[in-house]
Amino acid sequence: MDIFFRPKSVAVIGATPSSGKIGNIIIENLLGEGYKGKIYFVNPNYKEILGIPCYSSVIDCPGPVDMAVIVVPALLVPDVMEQVGKKGTKAATVISAGFSEGGEEGKEREKALSEIADRYGIRFVGPNSLGVISPHYNLNASFARASPMAGPIAFFSQSGAFCTAAIEYSLGEMFGFSAFVSSGNKANIDDADLVTYFAKDAKSKCIAAYMESTRRGKDLFKALDKASKKKPIVILKAGRSKRGAKAASSHTGALAGSDASFDAVFKQTGVYRAKTMFELFDAAQALAHQPPMVEDGIAIVTNAGGMGVIATDCAEDLGLELSELSKTTLDEIGKVCPPTWSWGNPVDIIGDADTARYANVLKAVGQAPEVKGIMVIAARQAATNLYEIAKWIAITAKLSGKPTVACFAGIENPESENFLDSRGIPVMPVPERAVTALHALRVRGKYLSTKGLLDTPQPNRS
Amino acid sequence: MDIFFRPKSVAVIGATPSSGKIGNIIIENLLGEGYKGKIYFVNPNYKEILGIPCYSSVIDCPGPVDMAVIVVPALLVPDVMEQVGKKGTKAATVISAGFSEGGEEGKEREKALSEIADRYGIRFVGPNSLGVISPHYNLNASFARASPMAGPIAFFSQSGAFCTAAIEYSLGEMFGFSAFVSSGNKANIDDADLVTYFAKDAKSKCIAAYMESTRRGKDLFKALDKASKKKPIVILKAGRSKRGAKAASSHTGALAGSDASFDAVFKQTGVYRAKTMFELFDAAQALAHQPPMVEDGIAIVTNAGGMGVIATDCAEDLGLELSELSKTTLDEIGKVCPPTWSWGNPVDIIGDADTARYANVLKAVGQAPEVKGIMVIAARQAATNLYEIAKWIAITAKLSGKPTVACFAGIENPESENFLDSRGIPVMPVPERAVTALHALRVRGKYLSTKGLLDTPQPNRS
Numbered sequence: 001m002d003i004f005f006r007p008k009s010v011a012v013i014g015a016t017p018s019s020g021k022i023g024n025i026i027i028e029n030l031l032g033e034g035y036k037g038k039i040y041f042v043n044p045n046y047k048e049i050l051g052i053p054c055y056s057s058v059i060d061c062p063g064p065v066d067m068a069v070i071v072v073p074a075l076l077v078p079d080v081m082e083q084v085g086k087k088g089t090k091a092a093t094v095i096s097a098g099f100s101e102g103g104e105e106g107k108e109r110e111k112a113l114s115e116i117a118d119r120y121g122i123r124f125v126g127p128n129s130l131g132v133i134s135p136h137y138n139l140n141a142s143f144a145r146a147s148p149m150a151g152p153i154a155f156f157s158q159s160g161a162f163c164t165a166a167i168e169y170s171l172g173e174m175f176g177f178s179a180f181v182s183s184g185n186k187a188n189i190d191d192a193d194l195v196t197y198f199a200k201d202a203k204s205k206c207i208a209a210y211m212e213s214t215r216r217g218k219d220l221f222k223a224l225d226k227a228s229k230k231k232p233i234v235i236l237k238a239g240r241s242k243r244g245a246k247a248a249s250s251h252t253g254a255l256a257g258s259d260a261s262f263d264a265v266f267k268q269t270g271v272y273r274a275k276t277m278f279e280l281f282d283a284a285q286a287l288a289h290q291p292p293m294v295e296d297g298i299a300i301v302t303n304a305g306g307m308g309v310i311a312t313d314c315a316e317d318l319g320l321e322l323s324e325l326s327k328t329t330l331d332e333i334g335k336v337c338p339p340t341w342s343w344g345n346p347v348d349i350i351g352d353a354d355t356a357r358y359a360n361v362l363k364a365v366g367q368a369p370e371v372k373g374i375m376v377i378a379a380r381q382a383a384t385n386l387y388e389i390a391k392w393i394a395i396t397a398k399l400s401g402k403p404t405v406a407c408f409a410g411i412e413n414p415e416s417e418n419f420l421d422s423r424g425i426p427v428m429p430v431p432e433r434a435v436t437a438l439h440a441l442r443v444r445g446k447y448l449s450t451k452g453l454l455d456t457p458q459p460n461r462s
Numbered sequence: 463m464d465i466f467f468r469p470k471s472v473a474v475i476g477a478t479p480s481s482g483k484i485g486n487i488i489i490e491n492l493l494g495e496g497y498k499g500k501i502y503f504v505n506p507n508y509k510e511i512l513g514i515p516c517y518s519s520v521i522d523c524p525g526p527v528d529m530a531v532i533v534v535p536a537l538l539v540p541d542v543m544e545q546v547g548k549k550g551t552k553a554a555t556v557i558s559a560g561f562s563e564g565g566e567e568g569k570e571r572e573k574a575l576s577e578i579a580d581r582y583g584i585r586f587v588g589p590n591s592l593g594v595i596s597p598h599y600n601l602n603a604s605f606a607r608a609s610p611m612a613g614p615i616a617f618f619s620q621s622g623a624f625c626t627a628a629i630e631y632s633l634g635e636m637f638g639f640s641a642f643v644s645s646g647n648k649a650n651i652d653d654a655d656l657v658t659y660f661a662k663d664a665k666s667k668c669i670a671a672y673m674e675s676t677r678r679g680k681d682l683f684k685a686l687d688k689a690s691k692k693k694p695i696v697i698l699k700a701g702r703s704k705r706g707a708k709a710a711s712s713h714t715g716a717l718a719g720s721d722a723s724f725d726a727v728f729k730q731t732g733v734y735r736a737k738t739m740f741e742l743f744d745a746a747q748a749l750a751h752q753p754p755m756v757e758d759g760i761a762i763v764t765n766a767g768g769m770g771v772i773a774t775d776c777a778e779d780l781g782l783e784l785s786e787l788s789k790t791t792l793d794e795i796g797k798v799c800p801p802t803w804s805w806g807n808p809v810d811i812i813g814d815a816d817t818a819r820y821a822n823v824l825k826a827v828g829q830a831p832e833v834k835g836i837m838v839i840a841a842r843q844a845a846t847n848l849y850e851i852a853k854w855i856a857i858t859a860k861l862s863g864k865p866t867v868a869c870f871a872g873i874e875n876p877e878s879e880n881f882l883d884s885r886g887i888p889v890m891p892v893p894e895r896a897v898t899a900l901h902a903l904r905v906r907g908k909y910l911s912t913k914g915l916l917d918t919p920q921p922n923r924s
Contacts, residue, residue: 022844097813102802145842159768161813161841165872168842169891172872210768238771241778247808248771276772276894277872306621306672309700309710310738316703340564346709351559351623379623380607380630382484410627410634410739429631432738 001189001197003091004125005134005179007066008037010141011058011089013080014071014096015041017049022095022143023071026131029140033147036138038063058087067091069131069141074098077127078112085120092117093141094126100185101128110187117188129184130160135177136203142182151176152288153281154204156183156194162210162277169277174421175285178203192219199227206288207233208280212248217261224269229453232287232444234272236280237262270447272440282426282433283440286405289424290437292445293373293403294454297323298438299365300346302377303353303384307409308346311375311431318439322346329368336360351381355388362392366400373438374402377431379409390416394423403441407434463651463659465553466587467596467641469528470499472603473520473551475542476533476558477503479511484557484605485533488593491602495609498600500525520549529553531593531603536560539589540574547582554579555603556588562647563590572649579650591646592622597639598665604644613638614750615743616666618645618656624672624739631739636883637747640665654681661689668750669695670742674710679723686731691915694749694906696734698742699724732909734902744888744895745902748867751886752899754907755835755865756916759785760900761827762808764839765815765846769871770808773837773893780901784808791830798822813843817850824854828862835900836864839893841871852878856885865903869896 010030016023027049030039040063041049044056055061058068058080068084070077070092077096084092099110110127117124125132131142135150148167155177157163163182170176178201181194191214198204207227214220227233239248240259266273272287274280298320302308315322322345325333330343336357342348349361358378365371374396378389386408397404406420406427420427428434448454472492478485489511492501502525503511506518517523520530520542530546532539532554539558546554561572572589579586587594593604597612610629617639619625625644632638640663643656653676660666669689676682689695701710702721728735734749736742760782764770777784784807787795792805798819804810811823820840827833836858840851848870859866868882868889882889890896910916 020844025844143844157768159766159771161766161843161871162768164843165766165769165841167872169872212768212771236772238768238775240775243778243784244771244775247767247774247804247806247810275775277892278894304621304623304627305709306619306624306674306700307627309621309674309706310698312709313700313702313706313737316705322705342709344709348709379627381623381626382482382487382605382607409623410629410631430739432740 001123001193003066004093004132005139006137007091007139009040009063009066010037010069011040011042011061011065012069012071013042013058015043015049015054017046025143026069026071026095026141029142029144029147033140034138040065058083058089061087065089067093067141069093069095071095074106074109078109078116081113081116081122085116085122090122092122092124093129093132094124094184095129095131095143097128099127099187110185114187124188125181126184127187130163130182132182133177133180135180146171148180149174149176151178152203152205153177153208153284154179154198154201154206155208156181156191157210158183158186158212159210160184166277166281169281173281174418175281186215190214190216192216192223195220195223195227195233199230204231206231206284208284209235210280211235211237212239221265221269224265224271228270228447229451232272234274234280234283234287234440235266236274236277270444270451272443278433279436282428282437285426286437286440287444290403290426290441291401292448293438293442294445294449295372296321296442297370298373298375299323299325299368299371300375300377301361301365302346302348303351303381304377304379304409305348307377307379307407307431308348311377311407311435312346314432314435318435320435320439320442323370323372326368326370329364329370332364333361352383354383355385355392358389359392362396366396366402372402373441374400374404375407375434375438376404377407377409386413386416387419390419393420393425397423397425403438405434405437407431463585463655465528466555466594467601468599469553469601471502471525471528472499472531473502473504473523473527474531474533475504475520477505477511477516479508487605488531488533488557488603491604491606491609495602496600502527520545520551523549527551529555529603531555531557533557536568536571540571540578543575543578543584547578547584552584554584554586555591555594556586556646557591557593557605559590561589561649572647576649586650587643588646589649592625592644594644595639595642597642608633610642611636611638613640614665614667615639615670615746616641616660616663616668617670618643618653619672620645620648620674621672622646628739628743631743635743636880637743648677652676652678654678654685657682657685657689657695661692666693668693668746670746671697672742673697673699674701683727683731686727686733690732690909691913694734696736696742696745696749696902697728698736698739702737732906732913734905740895741898744890744899747888748899748902749906752865752888752903753863754910755900755904756907756911757834758783758904759832760835760837761785761787761830761833762837762839763823763827764808764810765813765843766839766841766871767810769839769841769869769893770810773839773869773897774808776894776897780897782897782901782904785830785832785834787830788832791826791832794826795823798826814845816845817847817854820851821854824858828858828864834864835903836862836866837869837896837900838866839869839871848875848878849881852881855882855887859885859887865900867896867899869893
């Protein structure tokens with residue numbers, strides 16, 4: 001599988017100079033991202049594209065081809081796969097659609113394709129895939145309009161459109177990926193293969209996925225069970241509802257499977273189940289960077305009483321417990337706050353809290369043995385310096401070693417957000433999302449405790 | 463109450479030239495927003511501020527004062543209120559903190575303050591308020607760091623920090639307010655007064671609020687019941703959970719009241735209850751601009767199968783029903799889609815859908831009698847032109863008259879977002895938020911049907 005993410009040479013079969021066509025977007029993505037390997041173009045209709053020679057068949061490419069990207073019409077794909085086999089190429093990404101997602105004829109074609117690949121020992125992604133991206137390797141072998149940043153999240157998705165949405169979203173929120181795979185119809189490489197590979201991949205600190213169905217339920221279970229012991233996994237499995245399951249089945253031509261059985265598998269293997277795209281990536285960011293929360297008891301520090309109440313409601317919705325603060329902790333906080341502070345948890349340090357008050361309260365909370373996880377809320381008020389507060393959040397996380405998340409309420413503040421992001425501390429614009437991030441860390445911690453895996457190396461703060 | 467939002471003159475009692483102080487931020491907000499009324503500064507320590515004369519008491523102001531903004535230390539507030547009374551001013555906003563939110567002494571002070579106001583017939587907002595903003599009137603009598611845009615949402619919040627977060631959030635999402643009130647301790651003007659006033663205010667198309675507690679439960683119930691018959695209301699009542707309620711009580715010094723009774727009141731009066739800031743404003747935007755959805759049955763049109771499935775799951779979570787499309791509708795859509803479209807609802811028109819396909823499918827869905835509400839999802843794919851699709855969404859909404867919301871998945875696309883926003887069509891970056899917006903319209907429709915109020919004028923598309 002390594003070869004998909006670190007190929008020394010890629011051939012685009014179906015490359016075209018026609019702007020806007022998929023076979024053109026792919027060559028632009030390959031050429032424009034700084035990929036250092038060899039790129040071959042294949043298309044019998046052209047002698048050259050963008051001044052680069054174009055070959056009539058993959059067999060004619062003058063050097064070895066590590067990965068073939070196939071983007072010819074569906075009818076031609078089996079023949080092309082034969083040639084890929086003859087060339088000795090062992091990895092392919094089939095972009096072309098017109099297979100099992102589109103009726104009986106397509107199903108037959110997909111079966112034929114799989115047989116050819118098996119005969120030659122080719123592993124392939126797709127068909128009906130957006131492609132494969134390996135950001136740390138500057139490889140974008142996809143027709144996505146943008147390239148995601150490099151980072152610690154290994155991601156795969158059955159839905160190509162979910163991929164494009166996820167890329168744009170990640171660029172806005174500034175998080176990155178170790179691998180990004182549109183798995184399409186999963187005729188050959190499927191969820192189980194990807195999970196197994198990412199579990200071993202050193203650059204992947206967390207595995208995240210969008211799924212609708214699987215054909216190899218038992219293999220997926222085994223793969224998740226094994227991978228989860230090494231690193232955290234978060235999955236958005238759509239088709240939870242009856243009607244949603246029906247829609248998922250229509251979307252990919254595969255049965256969605258009993259949602260209850262997915263749920264049971266996720267619970268048993270410690271997978272965090274997300275219901276929305278926000279949850280998926282909020283949890284993934286937290287799990288990729290932050291230590292698991294091995295015991296119950298969070299502290300919510302806030303300069304905005306209302307935001308503290310909303311966070312508390314959301315934590316209770318999720319079963320995420322707030323610490324009962326000890327007398328020692330209350331006294332410590334009391335020393336550095338005006339007498340009107342909340343004298344409890346959520347720790348409402350009052351709207352006029354300045355940097356020094358945040359710093360001192362965070363110190364007390366960081367040192368409190370009853371506090372196992374920290375959530376810091378800052379709303380912009382007269383005395384609020386978000387950048388300075390961000391620094392104290394990072395200092396507290398570092399000194400205490402406790403899982404820490406932040407909510408800068410409603411605020412677009414790229415400077416302090418980037419500061420926290422680059423230190424692996426999730427920062428959210430609304431309290432409920434910060435609560436989800438912390439909850440994912442607690443679920444991970446519970447799983448590790450239960451399985452006796454607490455000594456397993458976990459993500460370190462960058 | 464009108465005088466709070468359209469005063470001809472405002473006096474800032476406690477005005478100061480010291481940068482960063484609340485009494486300074488308020489005068490900057492008043493002077494910098496284009497307020498056309500007369501502004502007086504009051505502070506015995508200064509003869510002038512920014513070249514404008516400063517008076518030692520409100521009584522000395524040379525003209526009538528419609529509204530007093532009081533920002534002096536708590537101990538001085540009762541005396542100042544006496545002077546306001548003597549001046550003949552009937553409206554005040556008390557910014558100063560140090561009242562019932564801070565222990566017994568503060569409670570006493572608040573009681574004394576109320577008695578003075580009552581004696582002179584003064585109505586006042588606060589104490590412990592961020593202030594009052596009337597965007598259509600260019601009046602920002604608050605110490606918020608930014609001013610919200612003018613728009614159709616009347617908003618009030620018990621939490622000042624929630625106010626500042628809401629302003630920043632609204633500027634990012636580009637929606638506006640008819641009035642923006644930080645109600646603080648609600649010693650005089652409270653939720654019931656505000657709801658009653660906004661119900662009559664022509665510029666307010668929807669009432670939105672953040673609440674933690676109320677002291678006059680029955681009055682609030684009556685006010686909501688009456689107002690809801692005229693215009694939609696959405697409330698985020700925090701302190702839903704046991705621990706959240708305790709935190710809310712600590713935050714404002716008022717008892718949160720039984721959450722179950724709030725829930726019952728909201729249900730009975732047709733108030734849409736939001737759990738998060740996103741939900742509050744997503745629902746408010748939809749309710750302010752879109753017609754209610756009077757019968758069940760939405761259609762989800764999407765070029766991204768996975769997003770359609772997620773939307774379907776979320777709709778089913780909320781009890782928002784999808785239409786069973788008639789044979790006629792299916793045939794109409796079949797004519798303009800490739801055969802691989804979903805042949806059902808969600809209407810998956812396939813990843814290569816271009817503008818013409820969106821236009822034709824939306825026409826069919828708009829004309830389908832079984833479809834009562836429309837949700838359009840567009841993920842950026844090779845053939846997607848969001849701006850053109852936005853135009854067809856607006857055309858469909860106009861021609862069909864059906865409640866319509868959009869989701870441009872994961873995408874920051876200000877041009878097409880502004881296009882839809884300016885036509886009153888909510889557009890969200892993730893499907894679950896678009897589902898919430900449509901759900902709020904369905905809840906409103908159900909309420910109006912049940913109460914026999916369907917002929918009540920409802921928000922018109924701008």
